[in-house]
Amino acid sequence: MFINMKRTATLATIATTAYLTGAYFEKQKIFQKHKFLQNLDSRPGLPIFGTVSAAVPMTTDELKSSATSRISQIMKYGFPGLDNVRSYSDYVLSYDRRNRVAHWVFEHLTAESIKSNDKVDRSKCDFRSDESIHPFFRSENTDYKKSGFDRGHMAAAGNHRLHQSHCDETFFLSNMAPQVGKGFNRDSWNRLESYVRKLTKIYPNVYCCTGPLYLPKREPDGKMYVKYEVIGSNTVAVPTHFYKVVVGETADGHLEMEAYIMPNQIISDDTPLTVFQVPAETIERSSGLLFFDKINRKQLTKINGRKC
């Protein structure tokens, strides 16, 4: 997966420009079609980003450049895929328009970004539909209502505590997937999220990629089938599993990886998280994505807790 760094840097620039351009035009097209949206989100010159908070008011150019550099930081080790990429102020997402759930969500965590902050109040955040997604492919709160599933965060709210707006933006429904509530979202999945946050005590930089899986299962007829429920009038897919691929960067630049798959079902609280560890390749093959592809896997000094 390693390609030389110079080419990689060029690639990143080209790719970022392409995604941002794509995102920009998609939004413009939607605005063209649904002019009423323009009033809701029409920051001139900064059309693709969400709210960027700052103590001192910045110019549009400053905002743009600060947001762009944050995206470069989050995506430092590569994009897992390029389908419908969207950047928010503190995370980046690729949206699966067929399943109305993200393909992947990328975050960069530091001790500072996860520290509890009096100025950020999660209870002020509202689950709301993401109007940057074309209405045909957008999930709505009504889809989840009476479905029996939680609106489970992919980028966890607790990972984005620097600004109220960072926390707010994790409540876009594009960042949600239908998750079993009790025993999963509120319990074992939450345990995994807390564990990832704690990694910032060991690593100054933690890169975390999260997303859904739709895994096949052998049925009594001996054949393999992918089967998943879809909920609401927008037929939002209920993933069979979720994954996290995490890379910790040590102060001296060593890179260590952990990868997890958890079934979207009730999991006993006493199940150790290590039970869910898998080789990253397993997730790659199932999801159609390539994680951290700017890192040569041979560069990793530890994988799932084992020295390489």
Add this chain to the structure above:
Amino acid sequence: MFINMKRTATLATIATTAYLTGAYFEKQKIFQKHKFLQNLDSRPGLPIFGTVSAAVPMTTDELKSSATSRISQIMKYGFPGLDNVRSYSDYVLSYDRRNRVAHWVFEHLTAESIKSNDKVDRSKCDFRSDESIHPFFRSENTDYKKSGFDRGHMAAAGNHRLHQSHCDETFFLSNMAPQVGKGFNRDSWNRLESYVRKLTKIYPNVYCCTGPLYLPKREPDGKMYVKYEVIGSNTVAVPTHFYKVVVGETADGHLEMEAYIMPNQIISDDTPLTVFQVPAETIERSSGLLFFDKINRKQLTKINGRKC
């Protein structure tokens, strides 16, 4: 869906560059990893295209520009989506790496391109894996073996009769999906393909987009589920349905659209094709794609045979 034509032209240029760049780098990365592939496909300066046939040998630059203009022609009315786009000499494809089947395949048919041609022999074509796809996500002939399914063309071989290489390239497995053979691929689906070819008698230009669908069904528990088989060690998805969205452009520039969904199952030969007509929006919502989005739907003078 209409956006002004000037912006559209700029968009097309930017987008095409971005896709081509993406495709180029993906291929380069694979080459970097699997150096043995370089001998198989390493036309310098023309890395993303397949073979381009020509009676008179062309320079690399001429080949590149002729291939690029062919792609612009095929994609004249917009890309349905931007995920893993690949261009071949006479069709363009977007690959679904999770399902190992295309999202969509785009063709431009004319009376000339479908005319039978002594120099093109279908029996010389071999089904072969597409090495431009990362090995994790590539379907192989072995996946189809003993699966009970045909390797069904998305871009039909019979639509590409100008050059042997055009026909050859439709045999890449990236252009195949598992289809029920008797009663579907060899019968009613084939009837639909022939019908589309016949449209070139009415329209000088026919644009055809083809792909798979994975449609949900209500089960006895009252809930909706998407369920599909996956075959072989690469777990190639067996679509529940296939679609075609076709636009005919008349000599005086009128645009007429037809859209079809056919279930991937035995269909009685006497079922009229009109039974399978649906509004294009139905396919868009199910597939996560937007078809012919450079055409304002109000510009269409006929949809599914009815005057608008």
